[in-house]
Amino acid sequence: MTDVFPTMTFSYKNILTGTSAAALLGLLAFSTSSCDKQFLELNDPTRLPTTEGYTDSLSIFNGVTAAYSSLQDFYGRSGGSRGWFVFAEIPSDNSFTVTSGERLNEFNDFTLISDNQHVQSYWQSTYRAIARCNIVLSRAGAIKLTAATRNRYYGEVRFIRALAYFNAVRIWGDVPLVTQEIESIPDAYQFGRRPAAEVYAQIEQDLAFAEANLPVTQTGTSLGRATKGAATALLGKVLLTQKKYQQAADKLQALATGTTYSLLPVYANIFATSNEMNNEIIFAARYTKGALGLGSAFTTWFMPAYSSAQSTALLGAAFTGQQFNTVDTDLVAAFTASGTTDVRAATSYTLPSNPAANAQYYTKKYIDTPTSATDAENDWIVLRHADVLLMYAEAVNEASGPNTSALTAVNQVIRRSRNLPVNTPNANVDLPASTTTQALRTRIELERRLELSFEGHRWFDLVRTDRAIPVMNAFFTRTGSATRIDQNDLLFPIPVQEIQTNPILTQNPGYN
Template sequence: MTFNYKNILAGLSVSALLGLASLGTTSCSKDFIDLDDPTRLLSSEGYPDSLSIVSGVTAAYSALQDQYGKSSANNRGIFVFGEIPSDNSTALTSGERLNEFDDFSIISDNPRLQSQWLMTYRTIARCNIILSRGQTVKLTAANRNRYFGEVRFIRALSYFNAVRIWGDVPLVTGEIESIPDAYQFGRTPQAQVYTQIIEDLRFAKKWLPTTRTGNDLGRVTKGAAQGMLGKVFLTQKQYAPAATELDSVIRDNRFSLQPVFANIFATSNEMNSEILFAVRYTKGALGLGSAFTTWFMPGYNETQTRSIIGANFTGQQFNVVDSDLITTANASGTADVRTAASFVLPAGASATTSYYTRKYIDTPTSSTDAENDWIVLRYADVLLMYAEAVNEQTGPNAAALSAVNQVIRRSRNLPTNTANATVDLPGSISSTDLRTRLELERRLELNFEGHRWFDLVRTDRAIAVMNAYFARKNATTRINQNNLLFPIPVQEIQTNPILTQNPGYN
């Protein structure tokens, strides 16, 4: 996708905050992200018609591609923060400064910090423009609220990512029309940001449709808003409302586990029954493809590469499976089908011990043009979060165990809704033991989907788990409370001096 800028501004982040970036014309088989200059500011008075607001909403979806990782946007995406700092992944490449996230030596001038900040606030700005200028468009109330529900979900998701990465962040909920106005935004306390996230998701839940079909497949639904709201509440340790929202998704019966674990990630099976929300990409030399296939691949030779993806593209080694995760997965036993479906060694494995995640296997048209979507939220995550919310609120009960047992049964290729004494967790399990098992199941189920580091922080386990991991590796690295947040990009502080830095960083 080609970016054009209405104005060239001194600070890139200010241009993102102002929402002045626009997208060029593209074509895409995933029809709802088929664009025609979608963020062009058509008039200072507002959007003139319903078609322009539809294009603007589409631009907000498209901005999520840049935020979650896209080569043309020069942003690596959420895995840099959700996987590389964890015990799941190792970054083997040089020159990208991803190693700073791996060993917690992050410096505030790291370009990965700046690009993620820029793409996050660009997404938010596009949402704010729609919410501001869309008020004047002649639409039915139902249509207006549906469009607003979509962009408020996207804004909430963007702020949820931001607050988990940086903590207190600037909270901007309206269109900013001048550079001086942009400089008035300092860091807003996390609690206030979360209040806005919850308000946005509640609005989205109220007005979004329950299903999407045809050209709209992939647009956000009520279930996605409910599931994300449950995740937000769980992150804040508000277990009762988390359980309520997640239980609503379960009871609605609109989502279900895929019978075969590997099928969740097949590019021929996108937006399947398990997917609540995904950031959608499509290959075909249109500028809309994903780069995860080669970004996550170790530096295999051509024979090894072709044995996995059917092409000779060189792996970038940005997000390689850590041996600690392989050890944990193998300990689950050969009956756990997730291991073979999640990791692979290439042909001629004696030449390398670096495993590759199978969740992003595709045959790209170029090294950065693959079909793989980024799954943001899926039903297995909902089931495990529901069990966690119930366990933390009241201790184990039948409903919580039913939820987690469905995930465990699927991992053994067993019918998910039929009790199985061989693998099911016993009704007598303690709250402590269930907490430990849920941590393990989330790691085995959701690895390389951007959850692990945020899970460890959310459950107050990051310091203990990571320091034990570093000890097993005989590494000198140890982390403390300051490492639970990442530094504010130094470019932002230089551009806007009222921004402050997180503790422990310069």
């Protein structure tokens, strides 16, 4: 039989509104819709699904679509979760927030309280996404589909579930591990925190299945859905995070040395909204502007509080930036030390035109002309080829020390940063064969900071490499801050609302 991949709008009207416990473990359904990026949805899901809603291939297709729409909550949705940058950039030495009214400053200053709304909203977004994936996995087996189509759907939602758990385990450590559909609110109270090792084991299983069942490429209306390469890259990152260095190196080698993905010759073109899902991008959370409720807010969230004239000059319309995620001068200093030939600097940060004395730097990776303040086109890049090259080099270096392949991977990134051909050796910039393990370790840390700034990597890179405490405390000393962090600060608090709702949940050390 042939399965139909529909393109029409389709939504469910379901009957039971969830409660806090339902939100905790994802007793939430979905409504779905299609647009230019067809696996995004229009409506915010708030309903418990009915069994009758899953009767054919169309309903399962829409269930997968709903799972993809969760990615906007992971990485930032206007009116919803501020997204990943709150956890991955603001706590780091790359970024700070000018805004205190939203309590984003608690991430910047390491003064987090467990009732912080951003911790709560990300928890809810995580388990809502997991629930959507579990619903598809529970229901699709009874629907008439070809084996290949069913396994592809399974692979897509298992990839999304793995991504959700990977983000969660890095944020909170031990978390509830839910792998089946929850059909009643009382059932939700049975899930306490499970050891991070168990969560990682499930992530690895999900990604192995996804890797085996997803296509090598996605095209047409499916462009942006998960691929085999996305599963491989994410699995490599999961293994690297667990310090399974040789396994990570083996997993990432084919991507790092293959031809499916490549570094774009021009660094700025990676982020152009006219060049989305280019050859460097392995996976991204997708957004589309046009007053559909599917646009991204990163342009104005990260932009300075411009005057109308300044924002009009930059964006073609007057929008007030909110400075949620502002470039720290310490990152600017790192780029300055890298040299004037580092072409990444021009895209990574700038000052406003006609800056005032107190003007703040901002990143240009998310510049677009929005149709409204929170309706821009910018996708959030989750995985790209430069990330894979640097992860591969790190894994090889930690497993067995520098070798030619590890140095080649890093040198490609360095060459591109100097606007040089990436596959042509250049003695003026390449790391020499005599590079030591420690020297390569230090260089990879720097290159990841400069290459991937404001893409949601810096804080978790520092945690993964056991460098967060020394690097951040040195940063605080350097900048004259009295802040100091310790082991307790490497995880974020479990939302107090969830503990109050489900008392078997426990809090992370250092938080009330």
